[in-house]
Amino acid sequence: MSPVRIRASELEGRGWLNTGGAELNLEKLRGKIVILDFWTFCCINCLHVLDELRPLEAEYSDVLVTVGVHSPKFEHEADPVALAAAVERYDIHHPVLDDPELITWQAYSARAWPTLVVIDPEGYIVSHLSGEGHAAGLASFIPELIAEHEAKGTLHRGDGPYVAPEPVIRDLRFPGKVLPLESGNFLVSDTGHHRLVEMGPDLTTVVRTIGSGTKGFLDGAAEDTQFNEPQGLALLPAELAATVGYDVVVADSVNHRLRGITLTTGEVRTLAGNGIQRLLDAGPARISDDGASASESDLGTAPLEVALSSPWDVAYSSKCNAVLIAMAGTHQIFSLDPASGALAVVAGNGLEGLLDGPAEQAWFAQPSGLTEDAKGNIWVADSETSALRVLKFADDGAVTVETAIGEGLFDFGFRDGEAAQARLQHPLGVAVLPDGSVAVADTYNGAVRRYDPATKTVSTLARGLAEPSDVLLDESGEVPLLIVVEANQHQLVRLPLPKNALQVDEGAVQTQRPKTPVAPGELTLKINFAAPTGQKLDDRWGDPTQLKVSSTPPELLLGGDGTSIGLSRTLTLNADVPEGILHLTARAAACDGPEDASGEIPDHAACHLYQQDWGIPVILSADGAADLVLDLRGV
The missing domain is CATH 3.40.30.10 (Glutaredoxin)
Structure with missing residues (x-):
């Protein structure tokens, strides 16, 4: 039929x-x-x-x-x-x-x-x-x-x-991040023009450009080199910069690379990344029990051979003696040791969401802004959870992740006050203020917010901005000021630090997506996946598929949560929990081939890792569905 x-x-x-x-x-x-x-x-x-x-x-x-x-x-x-x-x-x-x-x-x-x-x-x-x-x-x-x-x-x-x-035609086009230089000038990632621009202290005079302005990838002299939507910028300590031969690390986001800039000449070199997005592994795409692809377990000391995924911001960590990287594409924080070239995962297991605890178990969701405070803590603008997170480093080397503001993937708003009830909307930048509080570029609220760790309260420093993507403390004058990268106005602006911050409450909001009616009790979950024409499931090391399931609130699931191989599962839903969100992550590995009658995948075959994260809002109803079918791939 x-x-x-x-x-x-x-x-x-x-x-x-x-x-x-x-x-x-x-x-x-x-x-x-x-x-x-x-x-x-x-x-x-x-x-x-x-x-x-x-x-x-x-x-x-x-x-x-x-x-x-x-x-x-x-x-x-x-x-x-x-x-x-x-x-x-x-x-x-x-x-x-x-x-x-x-x-x-x-x-x-x-x-x-x-x-x-x-x-x-x-x-x-x-x-x-x-x-x-x-x-x-x-x-x-x-x-x-x-x-x-x-x-x-x-x-x-x-x-x-x-x-x-x-x-x-504009001098800047959707600028991303800003970095102060010892000269008093400012280096700006001119993201929409695929270049870097050094601006004078007035924030309008163009001193020089680094990059041809043509989207692409090319190392070399300042006028020839190419970027693809550069974002974050980090200045190395002077002694380290003298040793490694470059001064600034650039998160070259769409090239999936880190680049190094020598400020005296403007010369650009590639520091890390092979240009391949991290989801697509170059070698056999095995999936391990802990949910990582085999190539993720050891990043090693050959940084130019490692696949990265949309590095969005970078910051030097005095605790790690390394550059930390907001790896937005894999929802993790990486590190690069400039001296050795070693790359490592500092925090995040790659799952998308908001989960605190030991760094290796934490969940992030598109981290996009980093800054270090006086104690060596690293503050993170975790954009997709509309959250402000912090990495804390213990003397014994342990790293933990805590949430200062934020509730989850679908919770946002514009609300000041107690941090537990405060809400942001897709923040992209962070900076530490003189009193130890944290300024946040609250991008989709068009505002700069302030979090006070001492009182655990949130206030508003400025609003009415057009998608601020970064914020910087400027102490070059008689009084400290804020420099804000106003991306959708294609400019940088200085703002005073108000003595009395605003108190705003425009409410908390949840993303309004239709809730799927499901019946309490057993729910059959199936993820459809068909390898594309010319590819074959990579079963050389066992089942090449994996499914991870959890829920918000956790009490929604009485059974079926956790990580295991296979793309089908029977879940048990708690009839006493009226609604919630099912968090699902499906992975499948397929390789090019087979090319001969044996049906075996050739050893040299290129392999691909397919992944999708779902947050499925559900409402429990007696006449709801008893199964849930999703497509990871349905050709």
Whole structure:
């Protein structure tokens, strides 16, 4: 019997971007292969997918149309002005549907960011994919669709509906982070121009640029070198800098590398990273009992051979004698020892969420800002949990993680007062103030907030800013001031430290996503995964799949939690807990091949690790579903 064909639902939302003002629908896209990319601009995994799709969009520009469906997680992301800025910031060259009410999201049963849905030229759904890392599979699937529909006469070649917006010329374009230099100048990551800019003390005079301004990867002289969306900057101690031969470490986010800058010459070198995003391992993609891929267990002392994932900020740690790295893509804190080149994981087990405790067991969610205080603690802006976290280093070498502000992946808001009730919204930057309190660039609230560790209270220092991405204490003048990187105004501004901070309470909010009705008692969980054409599950070391399950609150699960191999599980839900969130992480390893009749994967085959994290809001109901089926990969 032929499989049931499902007609794609219409694309509905508030409006369109990158179409020259035209409204699109599926009828206008008939004859094209369409990829719906369900994304939200806060999500690092979504940004990875944007980059994964670019080569496919270029190669198949006459037959393939990507449509970004922006379905916001945070309240700020529902602002159409903020969305338009994000589309410009990330150089999105395809139409984008603004879906603030999640109408199209629900029509396509999306459950996670990112989700990809492939629609064939006749308007039928032919693939439903969750997570990232699907470029290789799509690269083999798209030619199959082209051949099929050329034979049927249903494929129409020609230009797609994308209309490029008018370019805008600026000195800075979506700046990310700022670093004070001993000269009194400031080094700024000019993220949108893919370069670094040294600014004078007035924060407007351009002293020099480092980087050609062309997106790419190239070491060498200041005028030739290339970056790809550089972010964090860290200055090494002078003695160490003299030893290693460079002064500044740069988090080159989209290149998945760390770069080193020699300030006297502007010369750039690569310090760590092989340019491959960490989810895609170069060797056999084994999965160990603790949930790490085999290549994660020992990062070693060959930093140029190690895969990194969207390093977003860097800070020198006097306790570690190393540069700490906010590895946003893997939800971890790494370290780089400049003297030896050794890389290590300092905190985070790679799972996305908010969990305190010993560093190796802690969960982060897209850490994006780092700073050290006078005690050697490292404060972390943990953006996706809207949290302020702190790493504390004991004399015996133990590292623990604590949360100062924040509740979880779906909890945010704008509320001052007691830290336990205070709320942030996707913070990206942190700085320590003269009194030991911590300033936070509360990005999606357009504010700078202050956390006082002594009183465990939160206040507001400034508001009305356009997506502040970093904050810096400036003590160069008679009185200390704040320097704020105002990303969406493409500028740096100085602000006074107010004597009496504001007290704001605009409430606490939870991400509004539809809750899935499930029945109490046993719930059958199944994750669908099919290896792409040309790949095979890598079973050379046993079952190459893994599923980790937990819940908020923990009492929701009476059984079935924990980590084990396989992509199916029976959960037991507590009838006394009316609702909660199921946290699921699925992984599967597949390798290219087989190439011969033996069916064995060749030793030299490239291997790929597929992963997706879900936070599924559920509500318990007697007539709810007794099973939950999700797609990690459904080609």
